Amino acid sequence: MARDLLLSIRNVSKCFPGQDPERAVFRDVSLDLSAGTSIALTGESGSGKSTLLHLVGALDHFDSGEIEIDGTGLSKLNDTARAALRRCKVALVFQQFNLVPSLTVEQNMLLHARLGGSPDFEWITTLTRRLGLADLTTRYPEQLSGGQQQRVAIGRALALRPKLLLADEPTGNLDETASAAVMDLMLELVHESGAALFLVTHSVQIANRLDRRVHLSAGQVA
Numbered sequence: 575m576a577r578d579l580l581l582s583i584r585n586v587s588k589c590f591p592g593q594d595p596e597r598a599v600f601r602d603v604s605l606d607l608s609a610g611t612s613i614a615l616t617g618e619s620g621s622g623k624s625t626l627l628h629l630v631g632a633l634d635h636f637d638s639g640e641i642e643i644d645g646t647g648l649s650k651l652n653d654t655a656r657a658a659l660r661r662c663k664v665a666l667v668f669q670q671f672n673l674v675p676s677l678t679v680e681q682n683m684l685l686h687a688r689l690g691g692s693p694d695f696e697w698i699t700t701l702t703r704r705l706g707l708a709d710l711t712t713r714y715p716e717q718l719s720g721g722q723q724q725r726v727a728i729g730r731a732l733a734l735r736p737k738l739l740l741a742d743e744p745t746g747n748l749d750e751t752a753s754a755a756v757m758d759l760m761l762e763l764v765h766e767s768g769a770a771l772f773l774v775t776h777s778v779q780i781a782n783r784l785d786r787r788v789h790l791s792a793g794q795v796a
Contacts, residue, residue: 580737580770581607581630586639588625599625600793602639609737612764612771614781617790623774624742626790630772631666631740632656644737661690665731665769667760669743671723673715673730680711682726687733694735697767701729705759721752728760732767739764741773745780757783 587601599622607613617623628634630641632648641648644663651659660666665686673682683702687693702708705725715723724744731739744760745753757780764771773784781787788795 578609579606580609580644581772582640582642583626583630584640584642586626586629586636586641588622588629588634588636598637598793600790600795603790603793603795604639605788605795607738607770607772609770610765610768612761612773612784612786614784614787615772615774615790615795616776616778616781616787619776621790622793623790627740627742627772627774630738631664632659661686662734663737665734665736665739667724667727667731667739667741667744669746671715671720671727671747673723673726675715678712678714679707679718679726682715683707683711683729683733686730687735690734693733697735698729698733701732701763704763705729719752721748721756724748724752724756725759728756728763732763732769735767736769739769739771741771743775744773746776753780 583603583605585602585604587598589598603626615623615626629636632651643659646659674685677685683698684693687698702711705728707725707729710718710722728744745756748756761783771784775781
């Protein structure tokens with residue numbers, strides 16, 4: 575049975591201010607992502623991978639085309655509506671962990687779900703245990719290793735039970751062993767939560783673990 579289309583990118587182009595339109599970061603990019611599936615976007619440094627992810631996350635504006643998330647076109651949304659989308663349907667995990675330093679592990683884990691207005695405490699408890707954080711809930715980010723901080727960042731994003739999880743080089747700051755362990759957990763938990771995953775990575779090894787891989791080069795995806 576076909577899965578419902580969750581993310582639709584149609585003929586999207588992006589230029590930075592002052593840039594020659596003929597030298598767009600990318601032009602007429604199109605791809606789809608269905609609910610409960612995953613896609614990896616690869617490409618050389620500077621190819622525009624993170625820029626495309628930021629557009630999907632409603633963190634920046636595209637010049638033409640359309641991006642729809644769960645049937646909602648981003649071009650039609652003002653800043654308030656874009657923020658509401660991120661609070662309720664879309665969660666992001668970055669290479670820089672972006673934890674709130676003044677909040678404990680438990681408080682960081684709860685942050686996104688509380689902003690979304692519907693924290694599922696049973697699910698958050700499950701996430702905390704599965705991510706190996708149950709004994710660290712009262713610690714602050716500075717008291718954690720890099721791998722532990724990234725697990726908190728993943729847990730914070732998934733605590734919302736988002737329909738779409740966006741991940742930008744989520745293990746880029748970790749060594750190979752920690753990276754593999756964190757990816758294992760993230761993929762397991764994404765599957766259990768039912769979220770769709772759009773992941774940007776330079777690692778072919780990581781990309782090959784997802785359902786589908788596309789490559790961004792010279793402003794086009796293939």
